[in-house]
Amino acid sequence: ERYRLKQEMILGIGGIRLLQAIGFSVRQYHMNEGHSALLALELLRRYAYPSEDLRAGESPYDLPRVRELCCFTTHTPVEAGHDRFDYRLVYEVMKPAVDDGVLRQLAGKDNLNMTRLALNLSEYVNGVAKRHAEVSRSMFPGYQVHAITNGVHPFTWVCDSFSKLFDLHVPSWCHEPELLVRADCCIPDQSIWDAHQQAKLELIGKVAALTSVRLDPEVLTLGFARRMTAYKRPDLLFTDINRLKVLAQGYPLQIVLAGKAHPLDEGGKQLIAALHKHMQDLSGVIPIAYLPNYDLDIARSLVSGVDVWLNTPLRPLEASGTSGMKATFNGVPNLSVLDGWWIEGCIEGVTGWAVGNSDDAGTGQDVESLYDKLEHKVLPLYYQDRTGWIAVMKAAISKNASFFNSHRMMRRYATEAYIR
Template identity: 65%
Template sequence: MDEFIHEPRIAYFSMEIALRNEIKTYTGGLGVLAGDTMRSAADLRLPLVAVSLVSRAGHFRQALDPSAGQVEQPAPWEPRQWMRALDAKIAVSIEGRPVWIGAWLYVLESQLGGRAPVILLDTALDENAPQDREITHYLYGGDSRYRLKQEIVLGVGGVRMLQALGFEIRQFHMNEGHSAMLGLELLRRYSYPAADVQPGEPPYDLPRVRALCSFTTHTPVEAGHDRFPYPLVEPLLGGMVDLSVLKHLAGDEDLNMTRLALNLSEFVNGVAKRHAELSTRMFPGYHVQAITNGVHPYTWTAGPFRQLYDAHLPGWCHEPELLVRSESCLPDAKVWEAHVACKRELLDAVRALTRTALDPALPTIGFARRMTSYKRPDLLFTDIGRLAAIAARRPFQVLLAGKAHPLDAEGKALIRQLLAHARELAGRVPVVYLPDYDLALARLMVAGVDVWLNTPLPPFEASGTSGMKAAFNGVPSLSVLDGWWIEGCIEGVTGWAVGAPDASSDAGPLYEKLEQVVLPLYDVGAPAPWIRLMKGAISKTAPYFNSHRMMRRYATEAYIR
């Protein structure tokens, strides 16, 4: 560990983190963002160390059944194949008994030479009772008791593990409220001597803890914030912090992990400008700043575009702001050539996965998200007759992908509906649903489609990053004005808005924009006017909506205080 413990570091805590496709420690946007955060830290040589759970049983693999929809299959992986076991072991108390925690080290290596450590916590140890060995097995699995145990291991165990490994931590960054228990461990650590405490006053150095902590909140949906009833919390935590103090910090009715993180953090931010405004209204009295998310430039730029940027805009990986010159520096023919190569690779993958041959000449619309109701994956199919009529005049094809949480009945019903729509449109509009959406498939889709579709119900999209990834590959977005797209949309330049701001529009504006603007431009403009659009997406989106800019802002606003 000597390479990483010689200087003070910022500890970045996240329940999930996307390290590579084979390591199933992620399930969606939160984990992908965490991975991009650490990749940019490696690129920029920022002194971060990430802490997460090993999740050796993964989330699940998704198979698709024409009638049943999503079928979940086990997704285990072997940590020893990809990382090194560390010697340190620490214990936390859960339900009055010690739960021992080991750790694995994974090192993210930048193509620019930097390296960033990731510590993955593991309770699958012989010292533990059988039920405790599985605490770090399942990503977002189990009931509330299981989840609370995981969050104790992540927060309390993570702080103790960093200390045991010899890290000196200058700041703690909580990526969502799952890790807010780390603040309780810091309160325990920074307690005043009993002789210095006035009667009736709590013994904790709260200002010191707040000065050490930053918190990024990710969801504008009240139901999306973890809550645990105190009759569950008390026996599991075992009086780690005085109950009256805990209720003061986390809420009287139940333990709200977001409120706990808010009250224990000096710096709080949302993940887009609108999301910060919504969070301030949800939690009045807190100052929520906005640091809009970004994506890792090298990871999400396909090979053909990497080569193009290397040739004409050298240094773009370290300074993605150089891509602002794309319109004047990138030859049109080379941009189109790179896109054709990406589209060919995607359609080859579609054929391999589904035995469906799509037409490379047709405009391809891509939609790939976590399948849940507020994402509205079915909006495009609201009026099957109208969609088919549009395609009869201007043919196009659709690619879909995404998983629903195993306990999300609505999300799983949406997948069944989408599969049914695909069958209903057969022979009129080719619609293909790709199974088991993961990092590898995401990279192919954001680079290989012609248009990236996003249709969330405002204001429930906190940020969203898939459209940013598409833009690095010259793919414009067709999106509802919510999340990051409020900041990123320049109509007709980076893509198109669906409906008006602050409007939860139906499918009408989507059909109108598709029929009257998007498809006619593709028909007339592949390649010339369409290439201007592609270069607009690159030059106006990629220079700002990247994780290098995001991390430089965290460094100057959250970490250096």
């Protein structure tokens, strides 16, 4: 905790002093999560009124000015993402140059709550998806929490084959990704399929190089890759091994997994071990690869090379999620729990498929929904209706990628958070 506090002092207080020292004139400070919230205390110190100008009962700081300079984005409803520090530690380590009564009023009576501090000293506050904003308003009653849904950077996440395809049929897509809305009418079906198969072959080559698993380019491939932790439920797909075996007997299926656990997340490490056990249980029935040393390069190969992107978080803990957005830029539809961005992006059977509903459904309902969608919707469409499958791929691009991109996201921040 002491080390963490020192880190956040360097980020918040050190960061604002560094920018000032090198000559930046900052008109807006954007705090992403509460980790940088100590910058607001530095601003309070900077905008303190001279003591001789104060009257009894007045705030010693220009709070409206500090709030005008700050906006705050909360990124997670998970408790571990909201740092709290004991005031004894705070005064021992940093000796705040802010009145103790004011500090406790802004950051919490019993401990320094970084999220609370950011909320109280920001004029504009937002969550990273519509549902996440609703959850945040219930977590922090009394605060107005807006919604700006996340987006991903097109050029970073589009694979080479689709980049060339978009260059040919949707010029300027990289700078104006909203033009991808034309994908469903302006790109030939065969070109979409060929671009995807090229990306799939590249992923299969990477899997072969990194593991002993040999995948078949003609078999539907599910992809799941992210930080391995309990609320992401990476093991949900493997809840009923016998049911999976039955599915694979009807329609061939293969799976590619990747992801790391936080060094201190013992539960996450146990999940990785459990996934490897499931791989052994399904050996000879469903080929499964777990790619080591998950990084950006592997992530890019996965979101472009699999046929379906799987995401199974525990509601309502997925604030947004962005891996599924990255997949849509490569024509890969999502099969996901309705949480985070997918509540907004899912048009059932058009852009992909929902697992369960948007309520707080239990794990049992989600498991049954997942298997039902695979058995009755996803697998039959892939193997029996190539034209219908490509239509879903095109819709993922035209209806998801054209909207869930960083360009749209940044326009929203500029017009709503930065220029008020």
